[in-house]
Amino acid sequence: LVVRSKELNLKDYSVCFGNAKTLLSKFLSDTKYSMFFVLVDENTKTHCLPLISEAVSGFEVIEITSGEVNKNLETCNLIWNKLIEKNAGRNTLLINLGGGVIGDMGGFCAAVYKRGIDFLQIPTTLLSQVDASVGGKLGIDFNLIKNCIGVFRNPLQVIIDSDFLSTLPKREFLSGYAEIYKHALIFDDEYWKLLQKYPPLNNINTKELNEIIYSSVEIKKKVVEQDPFEKNIRKILNFGHTIGHAVETYFLERDEKPLLHGEAIIVGMICESYLSSKFNGLSEESLKDIISTFGYSYQYRLIPKSAHLKILSFIKNDKKNIAKENNFTFLNKIGDSKINCTANKEEIIDALNFYNKTVI
Numbered sequence: 001l002v003v004r005s006k007e008l009n010l011k012d013y014s015v016c017f018g019n020a021k022t023l024l025s026k027f028l029s030d031t032k033y034s035m036f037f038v039l040v041d042e043n044t045k046t047h048c049l050p051l052i053s054e055a056v057s058g059f060e061v062i063e064i065t066s067g068e069v070n071k072n073l074e075t076c077n078l079i080w081n082k083l084i085e086k087n088a089g090r091n092t093l094l095i096n097l098g099g100g101v102i103g104d105m106g107g108f109c110a111a112v113y114k115r116g117i118d119f120l121q122i123p124t125t126l127l128s129q130v131d132a133s134v135g136g137k138l139g140i141d142f143n144l145i146k147n148c149i150g151v152f153r154n155p156l157q158v159i160i161d162s163d164f165l166s167t168l169p170k171r172e173f174l175s176g177y178a179e180i181y182k183h184a185l186i187f188d189d190e191y192w193k194l195l196q197k198y199p200p201l202n203n204i205n206t207k208e209l210n211e212i213i214y215s216s217v218e219i220k221k222k223v224v225e226q227d228p229f230e231k232n233i234r235k236i237l238n239f240g241h242t243i244g245h246a247v248e249t250y251f252l253e254r255d256e257k258p259l260l261h262g263e264a265i266i267v268g269m270i271c272e273s274y275l276s277s278k279f280n281g282l283s284e285e286s287l288k289d290i291i292s293t294f295g296y297s298y299q300y301r302l303i304p305k306s307a308h309l310k311i312l313s314f315i316k317n318d319k320k321n322i323a324k325e326n327n328f329t330f331l332n333k334i335g336d337s338k339i340n341c342t343a344n345k346e347e348i349i350d351a352l353n354f355y356n357k358t359v360i
């Protein structure tokens with residue numbers, strides 16, 4: 001592992017790695033905002049806000065209730081109402097302090113409030129640090145369709161501090177690690193081999209964790225820079241997500257112990273690796289490697305047969321699907337992937353059955 005620079009520069013913003021309070025103070029020192037708002041949920045208010053509050057003098061806190069179920073228009077209303085109540089003008093900065101829910105929804109609220117106010121992303125979960133923090137996708141769920149309403153817009157800066165992760169529940173940490181595995185599988189086989197040395201359940205030390213977070217953000221940056229609006233190559237990031245999103249929505253709708261995003265993506269990656277092995281030349285050996293690597297850390301949930309039709313209908317509604325065709329990213333091999341692949345209904349059900357067999 002090599003020590004690398006603490007900043008990644010994208011076209012119109014940068015991702016800074018290090019102590020959040022220091023980085024935020026530095027950012028604010030040469031800006032002139034008339035008002036500051038910090039968006040938090042009950043968890044980031046307790047665990048994360050104290051770590052940065054000294055960096056901002058005089059800010060309003062907007063607190064929302066945590067959870068994907070609240071990533072919706074009602075919560076946006078609450079945020080906009082609070083901004084209006086405090087007479088927030090265009091010269092306002094919104095600091096989104098939290099996981100992907102806060103980042104996506106806070107960013108969206110900022111992007112459309114008075115046609116757009118500035119915002120900063122300070123992601124505090126592993127998932128939001130390695131994935132949601134880069135790429136400009138903002139939005140909310142609508143009619144139970146994930147990320148159905150949203151926009152592309154970049155923050156002024158992203159601040160990534162792995163110290164926040166010390167209070168993150170283990171399950172959330174694992175959920176974020178799923179996206180890290182995804183980055184390796186679609187893009188970098190050496191990185192995959194390295195990750196196999198650092199299973200997320202073995203305590204990874206700070207230095208290694210910082211390197212892993214940096215490498216993942218770097219991969220995401222390389223991909224989104226080539227294709228900011230997801231017309232082609234960026235779709236490789238959807239590996240595991242066509243089926244994964246549908247599985248996530250299925251459990252969210254049933255509202256009985258929903259799966260975390262990354263947990264659903266693990267299910268999706270197993271199914272889509274299976275489809276890759278059937279239709280895209282991924283070797284049997286690689287498929288086994290993927291399943292055993294995941295199996296070391298993740299607990300699987302059975303997908304009941306009665307869920308198949310629902311899951312298929314969610315895949316049809318997924319915004320990633322062009323017209324009638326299901327749109328998949330398949331692996332060619334570990335570290336290399338191909339966009340615009342298809343699988344039909346029967347093949348998807350076959351993949352879900354394969355997953356269940358692997359899990360039992």
Ligand SMILES: NC(=O)c1ccc[n+]([C@@H]2O[C@H](COP(=O)([O-])OP(=O)(O)OC[C@H]3O[C@@H](n4cnc5c(N)ncnc54)[C@H](O)[C@@H]3O)[C@@H](O)[C@H]2O)c1
Pocket residue numbers: 041042043044047048066067068071098099100101102104124125126127128131132133134135136137138147164165166167168169172175261
């Ligand atoms: N915009 C994108 O490109 C992108 C990419 C991936 C995912 N997402 C979105 O991100 C969301 C998932 O994000 P997430 O996994 O971060 O979930 P989350 O935002 O729901 O956070 C998970 C939980 O951890 C708590 N939490 C956050 N930081 C904490 C900390 N430091 N200590 C203790 N608890 C903490 C939160 O309060 C919440 O209960 C989904 O809505 C997904 O659609 C967006």
Ligand SMILES: [Zn+2]
Pocket residue numbers: 131179241261265
């Ligand atoms: Zn994801």
